[in-house]
Amino acid sequence: xxxxxxxxxxxxxxxxxxxxxLLKLYLSAVMQGTARATTKHxxxxxxxxxxxxxxxxxxxxxxxxxxEMKQYRVSVSMDT
Numbered sequence: 001x002x003x004x005x006x007x008x009x010x011x012x013x014x015x016x017x018x019x020x021x022l023l024k025l026y027l028s029a030v031m032q033g034t035a036r037a038t039t040k041h042x043x044x045x046x047x048x049x050x051x052x053x054x055x056x057x058x059x060x061x062x063x064x065x066x067x068e069m070k071q072y073r074v075s076v077s078m079d080t
Contacts, residue, residue: 039069 043066046057056062
C-alpha cells in the first residue's frame with residue numbers, strides 16, 4: 001500500500017521545497033546558537049584559567065584566536 005501525502009507532483013515539489021527551506025533555517029539557527037555559546041564559553045574559560053601568573057586571555061595568541069572567532073561568527077550571521 002502506497003501512502004500519498006500530496007495529491008499531485010506540483011504540490012509535492014512545493015511541499016518539499018518548503019520543508020527544505022524550513023530545515024535550512026532551523027539548522028542555521030542551531031549552528032549560530034552553538035557558535036555563540038562556544039565563543040562565550042571560551043571567553044569565560046580564558047578569563048578564569050591562569051598560566052605564568054596571569055590569565056591566559058592576556059597572552060597574545062589566545063587573544064588573537066578569540067578575536068578571529070568573534071569575527072567569523074559575525075560574518076556568518078551577516079551572510080544568512
